Amino acid sequence: MPTSGDLLPPPAEAAGSHSRAGGLFQLLRDGKARTRAELALSTGLARSTVAARVDALMLSGLVGPAGEAVSSGGRPPSRFAFNPAARVVLAVDVGATHVIVAVTDLGGKVLGQRRAVLDIADGPKVVLDRVVTLGREVLAGAGRSLQELAGVGMGLPGPVEHSTGTPVKPPIMPGWDGFDVVQYIRKSLAVPVLVDNDVNIMALGERAAHWAGHNNFFFVKVATGIGAGIISSGALQRGADGTAGDLGHVRVPRGSGVLCRCGNHGCLEALASGPALAAELRGQGLDVATGADVLRLAAEGEVRAVQALRQAGRDVGDVLATVVNLLNPSVIVIGGSLGEAGDHLVAGIREVVYQRSLPLATSRLHIGVALAGASAAILGASQMVAQHVLSPAVIDATLAAAAGGV
Structure with a gap:
């Protein structure tokens, strides 16, 4: 699990060194299309290095073509941009009497959503099993597969130890104290799982959407x-x-x-x-x-x-x-x-x-x-996962694993 500092890094700090693909990718997180030459100018890297990094990111699907720049003579240079549709996130809002599970892209766009009435006092296994079932259903309904799932983000209505995602003496959640939510979900969905209390999640979503x-x-x-x-x-x-x-x-x-x-x-x-x-x-x-x-x-x-x-x-x-x-x-x-x-x-x-x-x-x-109203928690849970899986270290590790598997 990432710590609090990993979940919402300021873009400039998150970028770090651009010498690796993960660092270079941070420049593209804003969605603005750029050419290889523009990336080389921004980073000070050689064009050959930038080209190799861009190629790796394009193979991952996280970066895609975005048209051509105006030519100053000769063939127009190609532009590239972040492709938020490359992967999806399951964003989960667990309340005292409800569960909402949505599938979003990496930019927070909601692609599908399901809601169920469920009492948090039924205990973690009952509630989390329902979350997994709804997650599979909403993925299928959105036409996305488990292989495209980047992670699960969840908000709970009680105190959560952010480093482990474990509820700590939650007053309205009997049976949840110390329960390993992350590992329970990962038994069914083998992706990163991030858990926080509902108010933190709502703060992330409200700010991202409107402030x-x-x-x-x-x-x-x-x-x-x-x-x-x-x-x-x-x-x-x-x-x-x-x-x-x-x-x-x-x-x-x-x-x-x-x-x-x-x-x-x-x-x-x-x-x-x-x-x-x-x-x-x-x-x-x-x-x-x-x-x-x-x-x-x-x-x-x-x-x-x-x-x-x-x-x-x-x-x-x-x-x-x-x-x-x-x-x-x-x-x-x-x-x-x-x-x-x-x-x-x-x-x-x-x-x-x-x-x-x-x-x-x-x-x-x-x-x-x-x-943002009721959507704040979903937007925040989605953003929490996106900030983690799109961080420089995680992208570099993902690309290295993909290269090693070829």
């Missing part, structure tokens, strides 16, 4: 729980043990007497999550069971539901004001079932963040609602 120009990006999921995905200087930050971004268990000023499921008092999740808001409104005599009910009542004009969402936003804003001062993101995106539909919640967040954060840190800060 690619922002290298300091903060994604917040507000739903049954509250968590964040942190992208700083272009790299996804997981921390030493994969728990970076666990906003839900940061203490907020208003919650000193409120007990959280983690055993502490005053956690953000105990005040601002969907279940917390539903419980608060039930205590006021309203017929509310879930966070979705809270949103419905607010949309119908129930003042108490509107006030609860606005206050929840202020509580989230209390935490995010500190985040803004510490990390100075240029964009904060609010997602999750409560975040994407809760205009009142986002308004409360903005109110407190702009009031309490340093003026310089908020001068260009954008706070908005997630745009």
